[in-house]
Amino acid sequence: MAKKDVTKPISLDPRGGRPREKCVTYIEGIDRILNGGLPIGNIVLLAGTVGSGKTTLAMEYLINGAKNGETCCYISVTEPSSKMLSNLQTYGFFDDALVKDGRLNIFDLTVINDRLGVERLDGTYSSKDMEALLGAFEDIVDELGVTRLVIDSITAICYQLPDKGSIRNFIFRLSQFLSTFGCTTMLISETVVDSNTQTYSIFGVEEAVADGVILMGNIIRQGDLLRSLQVVKMRGTKHSRARHLIELTPVGLAVVPLLKWGQDGGQAFT
Amino acid sequence: MSIKDTAQSIIKSINGGDTLTSISLSAENFHEDTVKLVSVLVGKKLGGIYVTTSRPSSHIRAELEEAGADLSDLYFVDLVSMTVGGNTSDARTLFIESPTMLESILLNITLLERRLKSKRRFVMFDSVNGLSIYSEPKVLREFINVLGNSMRIKEIYSMLMTVKEQTDEELSSALNLLSDKMIGE
Numbered sequence: 418m419a420k421k422d423v424t425k426p427i428s429l430d431p432r433g434g435r436p437r438e439k440c441v442t443y444i445e446g447i448d449r450i451l452n453g454g455l456p457i458g459n460i461v462l463l464a465g466t467v468g469s470g471k472t473t474l475a476m477e478y479l480i481n482g483a484k485n486g487e488t489c490c491y492i493s494v495t496e497p498s499s500k501m502l503s504n505l506q507t508y509g510f511f512d513d514a515l516v517k518d519g520r521l522n523i524f525d526l527t528v529i530n531d532r533l534g535v536e537r538l539d540g541t542y543s544s545k546d547m548e549a550l551l552g553a554f555e556d557i558v559d560e561l562g563v564t565r566l567v568i569d570s571i572t573a574i575c576y577q578l579p580d581k582g583s584i585r586n587f588i589f590r591l592s593q594f595l596s597t598f599g600c601t602t603m604l605i606s607e608t609v610v611d612s613n614t615q616t617y618s619i620f621g622v623e624e625a626v627a628d629g630v631i632l633m634g635n636i637i638r639q640g641d642l643l644r645s646l647q648v649v650k651m652r653g654t655k656h657s658r659a660r661h662l663i664e665l666t667p668v669g670l671a672v673v674p675l676l677k678w679g680q681d682g683g684q685a686f687t
Numbered sequence: 688m689s690i691k692d693t694a695q696s697i698i699k700s701i702n703g704g705d706t707l708t709s710i711s712l713s714a715e716n717f718h719e720d721t722v723k724l725v726s727v728l729v730g731k732k733l734g735g736i737y738v739t740t741s742r743p744s745s746h747i748r749a750e751l752e753e754a755g756a757d758l759s760d761l762y763f764v765d766l767v768s769m770t771v772g773g774n775t776s777d778a779r780t781l782f783i784e785s786p787t788m789l790e791s792i793l794l795n796i797t798l799l800e801r802r803l804k805s806k807r808r809f810v811m812f813d814s815v816n817g818l819s820i821y822s823e824p825k826v827l828r829e830f831i832n833v834l835g836n837s838m839r840i841k842e843i844y845s846m847l848m849t850v851k852e853q854t855d856e857e858l859s860s861a862l863n864l865l866s867d868k869m870i871g872e
Contacts, residue, residue, distance in 0.1 A: 641784070676833065
């Protein structure tokens with residue numbers, strides 16, 4: 418009888434230690450890049466330019482969670498939830514029952530603001546408004562037992578905060594209670610490309626407070642636009658830092674490593 | 688080497704456990720011979736994915752039907768039809784928007800691979816030269832390397848077709864390095 422191979426597997430994680438429990442995205446390729454998924458309770462900045470696939474990725478993350486019995490929540494800041502729901506119908510992986518069963522919850526920030534009475538004519542939140550908003554988010558997560566949250570977009574909220582200090586404070590506080598509840602969150606950050614350089618956020622604060630940064634963008638190859646994804650930072654797990662190509666297929670997002678030589682119009686990141 | 692001998696070499700290569708073969712055919716009968724090879728493979732109960740970079744899949748499909756090939760477990764990845772505004776509605780075909788989107792080929796093969804019913808599977812890549820029109824040699828070499836190794840990991844027998852008269856030494860040597868077997872050299 419052959420001897421049992423007792424060779425200890427080589428640890429690929431240079432830090433060693435015990436890995437954190439993961440929130441599996443069930444998006445093929447993304448979980449591989451993240452070595453099993455997002456660490457539970459992490460607050461992740463999903464940053465990208467227009468048309469790079471941020472909302473689709475975030476939605477698939479929520480839908481997959483809901484299909485696996487989790488309670489998920491999407492807070493729409495920039496467009497009405499009715500519009501978001503009709504867009505969802507176009508995804509082959511979406512199922513109406515998830516919304517009806519309360520596993521996928523979609524909220525309008527404008528409705529939350531109205532109820533809290535925090536909508537200001539000058540478009541800026543006072544510190545009291547900020548507290549009320551944080552309290553509302555906390556109530557939603559706590560009362561519904563939300564384990565996956567997406568705020569689309571954090572950039573639009575940041576525009577209503579008076580200064581960078583307030584932005585830092587807001588995201589830090591948000592991250593604190595979400596982490597306590599074990600809610601793994603994606604904050605969508607709208608970015609722009611300036612002089613061939615893509616930043617992680619408009620205000621330059623969000624990425625420092627977030628536990629992770631996933632950068633999405635467009636690559637120009639012979640005039641064609643290709644969607645790319647790269648995990649820049651993710652506390653609590655080892656992960657790939659290679660750039661990947663993503664594509665929307667009938668069964669959801671698919672991810673493959675990007676050819677190294679095929680980036681003639683590649684954007685640089687800061 | 689006749690096309691019959693080429694087909695026999697491929698079957699021998701598959702039975703011998705090879706996973707990647709480069710096949711060089713003359714331009715004169717390239718299309719007809721490629722169709723004949725696929726007919727032989729599906730006739731041996733292999734399921735396959737036909738990646739076309741030089742002709743619309745609808746044409747290849749019609750030729751295979753005419754040759755009496757069993758297409759019940761054959762799927763297509765088409766890099767031509769969308770570019771030239773051809774027919775892009777076929778349940779057995781995934782269409783790629785542009786031949787520059789090389790990574791999409793891998794993604795689409797992965798999607799179609801799940802649909803294959805046969806245990807023994809193949810990918811016919813017709814042709815490497817078709818991609819060289821749109822991609823620089825270094826990009827193409829990298830892609831061939833990734834494609835070949837991806838298929839090797841998936842244990843899908845892959846045939847990389849080249850047109851003898853259009854294949855330079857550099858590309859030929861890259862294929863040689865990657866392949867288990869070279870046929871038609």
